[in-house]
Amino acid sequence: MTDPIPDIRPMTAADAAAVEALNEHAFGPGRHVRTASRLREGVPADPDLTLVATLDGRLAGSVTMTPIVIGDDPALLLGPLAVDPDFEKRGIGGRLVRETLTRAKAKGHRLVLLVGDPPYYGRFGFHALAPGQVTLPGPVDPRRVLVVELGDLARSAAHGMVGKARS
Ligand SMILES: CC(C)(COP(=O)(O)OP(=O)(O)OC[C@H]1O[C@@H](n2cnc3c(N)ncnc32)[C@H](O)[C@@H]1OP(=O)(O)O)[C@@H](O)C(=O)NCCC(=O)NCCS
Numbered sequence: 718m719t720d721p722i723p724d725i726r727p728m729t730a731a732d733a734a735a736v737e738a739l740n741e742h743a744f745g746p747g748r749h750v751r752t753a754s755r756l757r758e759g760v761p762a763d764p765d766l767t768l769v770a771t772l773d774g775r776l777a778g779s780v781t782m783t784p785i786v787i788g789d790d791p792a793l794l795l796g797p798l799a800v801d802p803d804f805e806k807r808g809i810g811g812r813l814v815r816e817t818l819t820r821a822k823a824k825g826h827r828l829v830l831l832v833g834d835p836p837y838y839g840r841f842g843f844h845a846l847a848p849g850q851v852t853l854p855g856p857v858d859p860r861r862v863l864v865v866e867l868g869d870l871a872r873s874a875a876h877g878m879v880g881k882a883r884s
Contacts, residue, residue: 720807723770723777725816732769735776743799752855753832756794757783760881763793765824766817770809777804780813782821785830787851788877792828793821814841822867828875830864838863846875853879
């Protein structure tokens, strides 16, 4: 039997508490001190690209996209991505990532960065960078700093200090 197809749509204020609970469960209380979290502090997530997946009205997963800069270039930070353990391994994480990347590209975004597991994110085109290519504002395992270029941007395009989006 094939898995039911989740409804994927932008997150609304009404989803916020359930998404927070999902991320708390997936990443624990330490998540707020991670380097990636620092880039999100005080910066509103992109409301068009921050998505939830629901099945029968129940939150099954979510992905957040936050504007950042890499050097002088605007980019997006993908994460957190979390799927409710009850709904794992049904392709929901993959659908959320592909959908937010498709929407990001349609909005003209060209670079998406995340800190995550290369074996999971490689399937969506994310790849590691050359040593020193980008610098994050805190400790991070460089093997987990991954980027995908959207459109025809060159693979070496991401360069410089990763920082909060300038308002
Ligand atoms: C990672 C996560 C988002 C995957 O969601 P999902 O809906 O189960 O993902 P999909 O169904 O699209 O893909 C499942 C596949 O990815 C694999 N996978 C899951 N996590 C993985 C990881 N960290 N590294 C490598 N592969 C992974 C699964 O084994 C499965 O493989 P299969 O297709 O060969 O069976 C989900 O497990 C989760 O929320 N985990 C806790 C939070 C987390 O780790 N988030 C990502 C940060 S790196």
